[in-house]
Amino acid sequence: MSLAEKLKSDKFIVTCEIGPPKGINVDKILKEADSFKERVDAVNVTDLQSSVMRLGSLVMCYLLRTWGHEPILQLTTRDRNRLALQSDILSAAVLGIENILALTGDHPLRGDHPEAKPVYDLDSVQLLEVIKLLNSGVDMAGNKLDGKPKILPGAAVNPGIDPIEPEIIKMEKKVKSGAKFFQTQAVFDIDKFTLFLKKVKHIDVPILASVILLKSPAMAHYMNDNVAGVNVPNTLIKDIESVDKKDRVKKAVEIASGLINGLKTLCRGVHIMPIGWESKVPLLLDAAGL
Amino acid sequence: MIITKQKDKKTILDYLKGDKKIFIAGCGECATVCKTGGEEEVLSMKNFLGKYGKIVTGTTVVDVPCHLVKAKKMYQQHKKQIQESDSILAMVCGDGVQTIMDGTKGKKVHPALETLFLGEVQPNGRFVQKCSLCSDCVLDETGSLCPITLCPKGLLNGPCGGAKDGKCEVDKDMDCVWIQIYERLKKLGQLSKMKKIQPTRDNSKRLSPRRLETK
Numbered sequence: 001m002s003l004a005e006k007l008k009s010d011k012f013i014v015t016c017e018i019g020p021p022k023g024i025n026v027d028k029i030l031k032e033a034d035s036f037k038e039r040v041d042a043v044n045v046t047d048l049q050s051s052v053m054r055l056g057s058l059v060m061c062y063l064l065r066t067w068g069h070e071p072i073l074q075l076t077t078r079d080r081n082r083l084a085l086q087s088d089i090l091s092a093a094v095l096g097i098e099n100i101l102a103l104t105g106d107h108p109l110r111g112d113h114p115e116a117k118p119v120y121d122l123d124s125v126q127l128l129e130v131i132k133l134l135n136s137g138v139d140m141a142g143n144k145l146d147g148k149p150k151i152l153p154g155a156a157v158n159p160g161i162d163p164i165e166p167e168i169i170k171m172e173k174k175v176k177s178g179a180k181f182f183q184t185q186a187v188f189d190i191d192k193f194t195l196f197l198k199k200v201k202h203i204d205v206p207i208l209a210s211v212i213l214l215k216s217p218a219m220a221h222y223m224n225d226n227v228a229g230v231n232v233p234n235t236l237i238k239d240i241e242s243v244d245k246k247d248r249v250k251k252a253v254e255i256a257s258g259l260i261n262g263l264k265t266l267c268r269g270v271h272i273m274p275i276g277w278e279s280k281v282p283l284l285l286d287a288a289g290l
Numbered sequence: 291m292i293i294t295k296q297k298d299k300k301t302i303l304d305y306l307k308g309d310k311k312i313f314i315a316g317c318g319e320c321a322t323v324c325k326t327g328g329e330e331e332v333l334s335m336k337n338f339l340g341k342y343g344k345i346v347t348g349t350t351v352v353d354v355p356c357h358l359v360k361a362k363k364m365y366q367q368h369k370k371q372i373q374e375s376d377s378i379l380a381m382v383c384g385d386g387v388q389t390i391m392d393g394t395k396g397k398k399v400h401p402a403l404e405t406l407f408l409g410e411v412q413p414n415g416r417f418v419q420k421c422s423l424c425s426d427c428v429l430d431e432t433g434s435l436c437p438i439t440l441c442p443k444g445l446l447n448g449p450c451g452g453a454k455d456g457k458c459e460v461d462k463d464m465d466c467v468w469i470q471i472y473e474r475l476k477k478l479g480q481l482s483k484m485k486k487i488q489p490t491r492d493n494s495k496r497l498s499p500r501r502l503e504t505k
């Protein structure tokens with residue numbers, strides 16, 4: 001069953017995210033992805049995440065596909081103009097990649113090539129419109145395509161951001177522009193997330209809530225200080241601090257699986273962001289009963 | 291206002307290596323306001339170049355150096371001094387440098403200023419870019435706040451989701467303009483403008499060089 005079909009069923013969806021390597025050695029990441037194959041419904045591949053130059057999402061998605069995964073191509077508008085974006089969407093379709101997460105992307109100034117020219121010819125809403133157009137068999141210039149793609153477009157939403165209203169306005173625009181699923185920024189506070197869901201209950205598009213493996217108190221503090229819309233509650237930080245370093249993995253898995261269990265009844269699925277701990281994903285899936 | 295700052299003195303001396311006699315031209319408009327090419331700055335440049343063995347043949351502050359007719363007039367008024375100079379040091383914006391070159395029959399002109407942006411002049415020597423001259427103004431849709439310029443990503447359909455405590459994810463010293471646009475449109479009772487999907491932009495409208503023929 002494809003991700004599109006699963007989203008239409010009432011199955012609880014699990015997606016997981018991987019970041020391509022900086023370099024060309026893909027064995028490790030493929031092996032790690034293999035360890036959760038068939039246990040997750042799709043695997044997101046980040047697109048030069050945090051504006052750090054690395055192997056491309058398209059190639060990594062293709063490799064995952066040949067290894068039997070269902071990939072989700074993350075596509076940002078940061079680095080490519082409309083010619084390149086449309087071309088990459090067609091390329092993805094030819095390579096059998098059917099899911100695209102349409103993103104604006106972090107600014108290059110925050111990455112490892114701050115002198116790069118940011119492109120942003122389109123924004124994420126406009127990129128969704130473009131996918132809709134290409135799916136209908138024409139390009140942005142109105143030219144007819146010889147064979148049309150069948151891409152399932154998804155989008156991102158940050159449920160913890162303040163103020164939330166502009167974010168919801170944008171979310172509604174993304175739905176109008178064809179988003180068929182949402183993946184969220186990391187969720188740590190189930191009560192707050194429940195409030196968000198109440199505010200968007202008029203939006204009838206599946207939401208997959210992101211869960212992060214919290215490696216250390218330092219990581220939690222870093223996210224609280226630097227990542228918009230993320231607020232790791234103090235109780236969770238104390239919880240990680242309370243265990244020995246060697247038990248950190250166990251603790252991270254316990255916290256994340258607890259969150260997943262809380263989310264099971266709230267939304268359509270979860271999106272796991274292991275951020276370097278890809279090898280621990282099977283443990284998390286075990287603990288969460290997935 | 292065209293915002294400029296002076297290039298560092300070493301760079302200016304490098305440009306002028308090989309030139310002995312220099313004519314200095316300033317600007318009576320923007321560069322005077324920015325204190326980069328007004329009477330005072332031209333005089334201090336004259337003294338500086340004198341210290342480094344240059345002969346300053348003459349100085350002037352052109353009222354509008356980016357105006358070709360005015361640049362030509364300046365040439366007529368200072369013809370002798372300019373002709374006997376090896377070059378002109380122009381304390382004007384990049385546009386003015388080229389207009390002065392045109393107006394002085396192709397004289398060698400060196401830029402003394404770095405041309406930065408079109409901006410608002412604020413108190414205490416502060417200048418802020420507010421418009422990037424995009425040739426397709428959207429201000430009526432955005433509560434008179436320019437997302438093309440004030441959002442580092444130039445987004446048209448709302449915030450990127452990266453603002454923390456109202457501050458832009460790219461520059462923490464700056465408010466996220468999309469949150470400000472939201473607040474403003476809400477106050478003006480125009481939130482429907484933000485809900486509208488803004489189409490992609492026609493970048494062919496702002497290809498360089500741009501021209502405008504009015505007659």
Ligand code: SF4
Nearest residue numbers: 421422424427428436
């Ligand atoms: S939209 Fe912004 S950049 Fe474009 S003309 Fe208006 S103020 Fe200037």
Ligand code: SF4
Nearest residue numbers: 441449450458459466
């Ligand atoms: S935080 Fe706001 S101003 Fe900064 S890039 Fe994002 S949308 Fe633009």
